Amino acid sequence: MTSTLFTPRQIGPIEIANRIVVSPMCQYSAVDGCPNEWHRIHLGTMARSGAGLVTVEATAPERRGRITHNCLGLYSDDCERAFADILSSVRAVSDVPLAIQIGHAGRKASSRRPWEGGGPLQPDEAPWETLSPSGIPLTENGPATRAMTEADIAEVIDAHVDAARRAARLGFEMLELHGGHGYLLSSFLSPLSNRREDAWGGSLENRMRFPLEVLRAIRAVWPQERALAIKYNGTDWADGGFVPEEAVMFARAVAEAGADMVTLSGGGVVLSSRPPVAPGYQLEAARRVRAEELGVTVGAVGMIYAPEFAEQIVSDGSSDTVALARAFLFNPRWAYHAATMLGAEAAYPPPYERAHPDKWPPALELLDAQRRRPSG
Numbered sequence: 001m002t003s004t005l006f007t008p009r010q011i012g013p014i015e016i017a018n019r020i021v022v023s024p025m026c027q028y029s030a031v032d033g034c035p036n037e038w039h040r041i042h043l044g045t046m047a048r049s050g051a052g053l054v055t056v057e058a059t060a061p062e063r064r065g066r067i068t069h070n071c072l073g074l075y076s077d078d079c080e081r082a083f084a085d086i087l088s089s090v091r092a093v094s095d096v097p098l099a100i101q102i103g104h105a106g107r108k109a110s111s112r113r114p115w116e117g118g119g120p121l122q123p124d125e126a127p128w129e130t131l132s133p134s135g136i137p138l139t140e141n142g143p144a145t146r147a148m149t150e151a152d153i154a155e156v157i158d159a160h161v162d163a164a165r166r167a168a169r170l171g172f173e174m175l176e177l178h179g180g181h182g183y184l185l186s187s188f189l190s191p192l193s194n195r196r197e198d199a200w201g202g203s204l205e206n207r208m209r210f211p212l213e214v215l216r217a218i219r220a221v222w223p224q225e226r227a228l229a230i231k232y233n234g235t236d237w238a239d240g241g242f243v244p245e246e247a248v249m250f251a252r253a254v255a256e257a258g259a260d261m262v263t264l265s266g267g268g269v270v271l272s273s274r275p276p277v278a279p280g281y282q283l284e285a286a287r288r289v290r291a292e293e294l295g296v297t298v299g300a301v302g303m304i305y306a307p308e309f310a311e312q313i314v315s316d317g318s319s320d321t322v323a324l325a326r327a328f329l330f331n332p333r334w335a336y337h338a339a340t341m342l343g344a345e346a347a348y349p350p351p352y353e354r355a356h357p358d359k360w361p362p363a364l365e366l367l368d369a370q371r372r373r374p375s376g
């Protein structure tokens with residue numbers, strides 16, 4: 001059997017060695033936006049995971065765009081220097097293409113870390129003012145959020161451009177804009193959070209305007225030989241929210257604005273949304289966008305963890321790539337294991353070669369054990 005999952009894929013001007021993407025995952029471990037030893041080891045591990053592309057977690061273009069006090073940022077020379085230091089280690093052990101996700105948290109900023117209970121920062125926890133399209137708080141009794149003025153909009157676009165310039169200097173092969181999960185760009189797309197009556201709200205064309213302006217402004221400074229991508233909601237999974245038909249129209253618009261890749265995710269705009277979480281639950285939007293043949297690479301994400309299922313998704317035309325998040329935290333060797341299960345080859349680094357199943361047969365026993373369902 002030949003595996004499509006383990007064949008290369010072009011994303012605009014760059015090529016990735018296989019269709020497996022490490023999805024961005026907030027580590028909530030930075031200090032004033034700067035990555036540190038945690039990120040060095042974490043990203044080094046992901047870079048050696050055998051995936052074709054590794055995406056660095058949501059990184060804020062300005063300080064108030066962080067979700068928590070401990071989210072990454074790319075808004076200062078200190079942050080840029082810290083990134084350069086971490087990346088020199090990662091690059092020394094792997095030549096996998098690296099993407100950085102630039103994401104502004106919007107009204108979901110000023111939150112506690114998940115393991116500290118999540119939810120909004122309390123008055124004694126140094127909260128900050130958050131920005132949103134219409135000043136509608138995330139929850140009814142939640143902290144206020146300020147509706148953006150024209151000046152705010154221009155300022156936030158500039159912050160994205162500055163962050164993109166820094167990311168370009170750092171040598172990232174791809175920049176992914178975070179346009180999903182209810183964060184700032186997503187909150188403009190969704191009619192649930194965007195009730196503006198000016199040129200930035202109302203019709204789909206108007207709701208798309210801000211994310212598109214950000215994308216165009218970044219494209220203007222992002223090197224042509226690097227890829228530009230956006231992850232956004234195929235659906236908000238909520239009544240009255242963004243729907244797959246709109247996601248298809250947005251894909252067309254971002255392709256025209258210069259995006260090379262779109263990844264279809266979902267949810268997070270309102271806390272009441274209930275995604276039907278199950279393997280491949282977000283595939284429908286990816287399929288619809290891919291069927292349009294827009295000339296962009298399409299990514300699928302969401303509960304994709306069985307190698308055979310990942311293989312099916314990219315070989316039956318549902319999507320060009322699959323992004324995995326939790327599966328890579330659980331098993332950073334996922335891609336090596338998947339290759340064995342699918343009869344493909346992953347490039348073992350020489351120091352690890354003795355663990356290859358051809359040389360060390362117990363590997364097959366371990367993989368077999370993984371397949372078995374827990375009994376009882």
Ligand SMILES: Cc1cc2nc3c(=O)[nH]c(=O)nc-3n(C[C@H](O)[C@H](O)[C@H](O)COP(=O)(O)O)c2cc1C
Pocket residue numbers: 023024025026027057058101178231265301302303304323324325326327
């Ligand atoms: C710990 C953690 C942090 C995450 N942080 C981000 C993030 O920074 N940006 C993003 O777009 N999605 C983020 N996500 C969502 C994942 O990228 C992915 O879309 C989601 O977990 C579904 O994929 P999975 O079923 O493979 O985990 C995060 C998920 C987890 C588990």
